[in-house]
Amino acid sequence: MGDPKSRTSEATDAELIAQWQGGDQRAATALVSRHAQSLGRFAASLGEREGIDELVQDTFVRAFQSLDTFRADSSLRTWLFTICKRLVLDRKRSERRRRNQVELDEGHAVVEYDALDGMVAEEAAGRVERAVAKLTPLQREVFSLRVTEGLPYGEIAKVVDSTEGACRVHYHNAMRLIKEYLSDD
Amino acid sequence: MTECLNEDLRDLLPLLAHGSLSAADAGRVRAHMAGCAACAAELSLLQSAAAHLEASAPALDLAAITQGVQTALAQGRPALRVVPGELPAGAAAPRGAAAPPRRTWVPRQYLAAAATILVVVSLAIPFTGRNGEDPVAAPTATGPAAATDTPSVPVAESGGGTPGAAAAREALVATDGLSDLTDADLEALLDELETLEATVSAEPGTMRRAIVNTPGGI
Missing domain, CATH: 1.10.10.10 (Winged helix-like DNA-binding domain superfamily/Winged helix DNA-binding domain)
Structure with a gap:
């Protein structure tokens, strides 16, 4: 039996999801560490400049809360990107309403x-x-x-x-x- | 800058720049680039662009994000468990989580009206069935007052339900309506009505859904 930490870092996303659903908190931490930077880059590529930490955090919260709807017909990372994009669009809509600016x-x-x-x-x-x-x-x-x-x-x-x-x-x-x-x- | 016409290979250049190409494909692309200046230049450009895009992304505080995720999920966890009707006291629904199904309490007078309609309909059905036609106009009761217009139809045989409810039905027919029922009879009718509600109404999907991530976790 190997080191649990090393097992977590080497596990696939699907294995980490299963571990988290089984109550292993380290699995969620590993998933966040694995995908957070990509989500941050993706958010930046969408034009986001502020509050990216919050955006990434919200993306993970949404994802973990609805993992039972994740069908694995795409990769977890792709799924996270789609959630992140929806949050960015929601944020843009809110900003647009607030500032009454022309939509991007x-x-x-x-x-x-x-x-x-x-x-x-x-x-x-x-x-x-x-x-x-x-x-x-x-x-x-x-x-x-x-x-x-x-x-x-x-x-x-x-x-x-x-x-x-x-x-x-x-x-x-x-x-x-x-x-x-x-x-x- | 000229472009290579081998689009299949060009399509692999960004993956080579990213480092996600298999060793076999990477070798094939590199062999192609040895004789294709356009692809070599494009790879260089892609590496610059990737470096720029990565550098332009803000540094993230992973520890804070992880802590924030754990906190949010810990607060939201009760709402993710099987929730037949409501959240435990003090538990806040997480943002973005599906709202738990709520049970709506109906004022007793509306329940009484509904009970009246239920009784009238249940009495009319067997009567209609025996005669092959509908001798009684469809009841259009809209409230307790409508019960007083209930025609003197034959007493229906007990179609199930509690004995108390059956007695209440008979009492309702024998008298002028709900106003003449005793409290016990009315209670029995309401109990039966609640039982029917529980068995007949379609449960929302979210109530049937078994939330699997219950133990531990974040």
Whole structure:
């Protein structure tokens, strides 16, 4: 019988879920540690800049509270992304109502990253950052899930509520736009 | 910047940058890149983009998040257990959790009216069945007062229920309505009505659902 801590760190998500449902608190901690950073990156890719800790925490709370509805037809991480995205959209809706601002339309170019432009000292990194900032929210979301999370298109499609083929197109369009921006810059 | 026409291989570049490609596929892509400057440049760009996206994500306080999750779930745990009707005293429903089914208490006068309707209908059904037609207009009772208009239909044979309720039904028919029932008779009718409620009404799905994550946990 090995060290319980090591067993937890090596267990699959499904095994950790089963352990948590059996009363093992360390399993939940392991799941949080395993996926929190990805959720934080994903939230940032959606344009969130504040309260990401709270957002990630709420995502896990929602997930644990409804684990009995998790059908495992996608990975746990993909499921967490979908929950996180819903929370982000709820938050955006609330902010929009509060500030009565124009909705951030997925079909429009995004300027949310503009404030970051001057913060990047490294010119090469700054150029890439500006290029990514020019993507539409959907393109950036797909691009981020593909590049930073390494998700297959099928899983990305579940997160963004689209089709695998459409996600492939979004990714390649994003890549083309980034290259065009860099070549024009 | 020119693009490689091998889209299948290009599709694998972000996974190579992420490090999630299998060893076999990684070797295949690297072999391709040895002769494809476009893919090599694209991989470099993807690595820069990934680094930027990761750097732009804020640092998270994992300990605080974990503690927050544990606290929220600990507070919400009672609501996740089998809840036939209500939360234990002092237990707050967690945010986002399905609201537990609530039992609504109906004022006694409404129950009395419902009992009247139930009795009238139960008396009318066997009467209709024996004659093959409906000799009595469908009762349109809307309240206790409607009971006083109940026609003098034959007393139905006891169709089940408690003896007290059967006696109450007979008393109800023999008299002018609910107002002439004794308290005991009315209680018996109400008890029967509650029994019928419990057996007939469709339970919400959330009440049937067995919540599995009961012991320990966070």
